[in-house]
Every structure is written in C-alpha cells, then in structure tokens.
Amino acid sequence: KNEVEQSPQNLTAQEGEFITINCSYSVGISALHWLQQHPGGGIVSLFMLSSGKKKHGRLIATINIQEKHSSLHITASHPRDSAVYICAVSGTSYGKLTFGQGTILTVHP
C-alpha cells in the first residue's frame, strides 16, 4: 500500500462542474502539498497546508489531520484546469516529499 493514495486516478468533467480530488495518507506529516502539472512538465505548487482550509481563487484545499485525509476542490471548472493534480506529504525526512500517483483531470468545454 502506498503511503499517499489519491482518488480518483482519472476524472472527466464538463465545464462549470464542481470537482473534488481526494488524498489519504498513512504516515505522520508536517504538511501536505497540492501540486498541478500541465502536459509538457511544469509543476506548480497550489497549496501547502498543515491544518484547516485554504482558498485561492476557484481552488479550495482542506485537510483533516485526525482522519489523515485532504481534498482539493475546484469550483466552476474550466478546460484550462485540465492537468495532473498531485498530492504530496512532507514528513520526518527533512526536505523529502512523498507523492501520490496523481489524478488526471480533463475538463471538456
């Protein structure tokens, strides 16, 4: 079993839909990260959180430390949101991120 599990692995949506991507982890963490990777490679860090909830534009990330679970929500999805979304956790190994397998999101117009 991977230390970081994401679901779903693939997600297809119509423009405007509300999207949720889930991440569960089994290790102690200092923080959880949500990353976005577009085709072509570049990775953008969306959120780093250790408790509660963060919002940036149409993106919302939440974390429940007791349940070892985080969600990334996208409101009013748009085709430009199509990308791979990766959950990663930073734990006790100084500077090391442990990555989930990623969720491939496709938003159709």
Add this chain to the structure above:
Amino acid sequence: DTEVTQTPKHLVMGMTNKKSLKCEQHMGHRAMYWYKQKAKKPPELMFVYSYEKLSINESVPSRFSPECPNSSLLNLHLHALQPEDSALYLCASSHAVQETQYFGPGTRLLVL
C-alpha cells in the same frame, strides 16, 4: 524574479557522453532539489541541498553527480548513463527545507 530556470530544455546523449544539467534561482532560497520523473509517474526525489550542502541522497547511482557551487545554482553532472535514465529531470527550490517548493520547467533527457 520568482522562477526557477533549467537548461537545457531537451538533451539527447549517448551512453558514453558526459553532460550537465543546470538549475538557477534568484529568490534567495536556501534549499534546492533534483527530481526524476518518468512518464505518467510522480516525481522521484534524487537529491536535496540545504545551505549548499548535500542533505539527502536517495541512493542515486554514482553516474549522477550533483553540485551546488553557490546558493543560486544547482548542477547535475551526468556520465555513462543508461537508456532507462531517460526521463524528465526537475529542479525545485524552497526558502528552506519543509517549505513550499517552486519547480523549474524540467529538462527532458533521452539517453541513446
């Protein structure tokens, strides 16, 4: 300047070649990272530098040799690579370890 730059964007090399990948940031970050990413897989950490000192080596083969000549620059020297080393090599930096990482666009490496 809020970006991490990587050169070259693409690199094709033979198994006997020696080449280097370069990563640069001018954000004053003191932690820098090398990752390897195969197609349809998440990144795998290779090395972490903190204050120009190697702090993590994830059991990477010696044909990959990192170097951090100063706080803005990170190199990855490549020698006698294998075809299975073909991948996207990503550099990242952060203000300190355990903080938000900023990624470069990557170097796509093909070993023939």
